[in-house]
Amino acid sequence: MSQESPTDRPLTTALAEAAATAGHAPSVHNTQPWQWRVLPDALELRAARSRQLAATDPEGRLLTLSCGTALHHARTALAAEGWTPVVERLPDPDDPQLLARLTGLHRTDPDPAAMRLVQCMQVRHTDRRPVSDEPVPTTAVKEIAEAAVAEGSRLQILDGDQVLELAAAAAHAGTVEAEDPQLREELAYWTSRAGTGTGLPSDVLPEQAPQTTVPARDFGRPGTLPIGAGHDRAAVYALLYGDEDEPDSWLRAGEALSAAWLTATRLGVSVVPLSGVVEVEGTRQTLRGLLAGLGHPYIVLRLGIADPAHAGPPHTPRLATEQVVDTSALRGEHG
Ligand SMILES: Cc1cc2nc3c(=O)[nH]c(=O)nc-3n(C[C@H](O)[C@H](O)[C@H](O)COP(=O)(O)O)c2cc1C
Numbered sequence: 001m002s003q004e005s006p007t008d009r010p011l012t013t014a015l016a017e018a019a020a021t022a023g024h025a026p027s028v029h030n031t032q033p034w035q036w037r038v039l040p041d042a043l044e045l046r047a048a049r050s051r052q053l054a055a056t057d058p059e060g061r062l063l064t065l066s067c068g069t070a071l072h073h074a075r076t077a078l079a080a081e082g083w084t085p086v087v088e089r090l091p092d093p094d095d096p097q098l099l100a101r102l103t104g105l106h107r108t109d110p111d112p113a114a115m116r117l118v119q120c121m122q123v124r125h126t127d128r129r130p131v132s133d134e135p136v137p138t139t140a141v142k143e144i145a146e147a148a149v150a151e152g153s154r155l156q157i158l159d160g161d162q163v164l165e166l167a168a169a170a171a172h173a174g175t176v177e178a179e180d181p182q183l184r185e186e187l188a189y190w191t192s193r194a195g196t197g198t199g200l201p202s203d204v205l206p207e208q209a210p211q212t213t214v215p216a217r218d219f220g221r222p223g224t225l226p227i228g229a230g231h232d233r234a235a236v237y238a239l240l241y242g243d244e245d246e247p248d249s250w251l252r253a254g255e256a257l258s259a260a261w262l263t264a265t266r267l268g269v270s271v272v273p274l275s276g277v278v279e280v281e282g283t284r285q286t287l288r289g290l291l292a293g294l295g296h297p298y299i300v301l302r303l304g305i306a307d308p309a310h311a312g313p314p315h316t317p318r319l320a321t322e323q324v325v326d327t328s329a330l331r332g333e334h335g
Contacts, residue, residue: 011083011105012330015043018077019325023318024121025073025258027066028053028275029190030199030316034070034099036325043085043102045071048324051198053190055182056279061250065298067099068254072151073121074102075255076262079114082107090248099251120265127270127312130210130230131304140267141236141303147263153242153249153256153298162290163237166300167214169283173276174218176283187220197319204313214302217276225313235304239287245296253298260301270306273299 019036027033033051037044045067052063071087078085085102092098145155158166177183193199205223210216212232240257242249261271277283277300287297306312 009081012038012040014078014081014083015039015102015105016325016327016330018074018081018083019043020321021077021118021121022070022073023321023324024124025066025070026124026126026261026273027069028057028062029187030318031063031066031190032070032198032319032324033063034067034324036074037329038325038327039329041103041105043074044098045074045100045102047097047099049097053186055180055186056177060247061278061298062275064099064247064250065254065257068251068256069258069261070254071100071251072255072258076114076117076121076258078102078105079108079111080118082110084108089251096247099247116266117262120262124261124265125313125315126204126272127306128204128206128210128216128272129225129227129307129310129312130212130232131235131270131302132230132307133234134305135234136236136269136303136305137267140264140269141238143267144260144264144269144303145238147259148240148256151256151259152252153240154295155256155260155301156239156241156291158237158239158290163213165286165290166237166277169277169286170215170274170300173280173283174215176280177276178218178220184220191219191221197317197323200316204316214274214300216272217274226310228307228310230307232302232304235302238301238303239290240298240301241287241291241295242298243295249296250298257299257301264303268305269303272302274302275299 016038031051033048035046035048047063047067052060057063083105086104088101091101148155190199194201202223205219206225206227207222210227264271
């Protein structure tokens with residue numbers, strides 16, 4: 001039986017496993033809009049435009065954010081195995097689908113903090129039930145924000161008045177999206193993909209709209225997730241933002257989202273992203289106002305302590321690794 005330690009394993013194994021581990025990453029509507037290519041000494045991340053939300057996300061902002069979460073997952077998995085890459089983001093202007101290339105991999109000591117986050121990847125999930133009345137510890141909020149900053153974005157914690165502004169913006173975005181037949185059709189498509197490994201199955205969607213100050217996304221159909229009578233009074237709302245509004249910054253924002261969410265998972269804090277307010281141009285401008293025009297909003301996060309008394313939703317299914325990780329270059333095939 002092989003007794004090799006992680007550091008004895010070939011680089012290609014580590015690259016293929018990192019890409020497979022990145023399959024746990026969160027993505028808008030669980031579209032998993034990424035495609036990995038494992039090369040003998042590099043790993044490439046491409047946008048899978050066939051799974052882009054063409055109506056909801058025509059610019060690919062949320063697609064790129066989603067790919068950024070996968071990129072951070074892969075980087076973390078490599079760090080846990082003792083590999084440090086040089087990360088080139090959008091390295092080829094003639095090939096905008098190539099979002100990142102991980103090259104120049106060199107040996108480092110396996111990183112225990114990264115190992116812990118890899119464990120968190122297996123348990124992290126989106127729990128759309130109202131949060132419990134237990135407040136989120138201030139120290140946890142600080143650590144979550146620091147994780148985002150370490151990845152080059154920032155997290156603004158919203159005060160009471162700002163939460164009310166966010167609530168109005170989220171309600172408005174919900175109305176705009178519900179009135180658009182193309183968006184409704186797209187949502188219906190991604191909420192009826194049972195058995196495909198993509199999209200949102202009914203058991204992760206609330207059986208009725210939760211009683212929350214900031215309205216959650218209306219998925220256009222009730223699910224089967226019991227939500228009880230809780231409210232979100234103890235929830236903390238935060239805005240992930242940064243200096244630029246370009247594909248490169250969306251990718252980095254996704255990396256920050258992953259870092260913040262995995263850190264939250266480690267600290268027992270539940271996260272629900274709210275992207276409707278970013279999808280609708282007018283409400284994205286409202287969020288800019290909350291930042292006093294000093295940054296570009298990427299996504300809103302609800303932080304809270306999940307209801308401990310009842311089981312949360314099951315894990316949302318994923319595509320099979322072979323569908324998102326291409327290892328043919330290792331076998332001398334043309335991929
Ligand atoms: C960029 C992005 C935007 C998202 N927007 C929302 C949202 O508006 N509402 C929501 O309930 N979940 C949202 N999610 C969560 C995804 O639906 C979720 O990550 C995906 O279904 C996979 O499920 P999991 O997180 O439980 O693994 C978003 C996730 C990402 C990465």
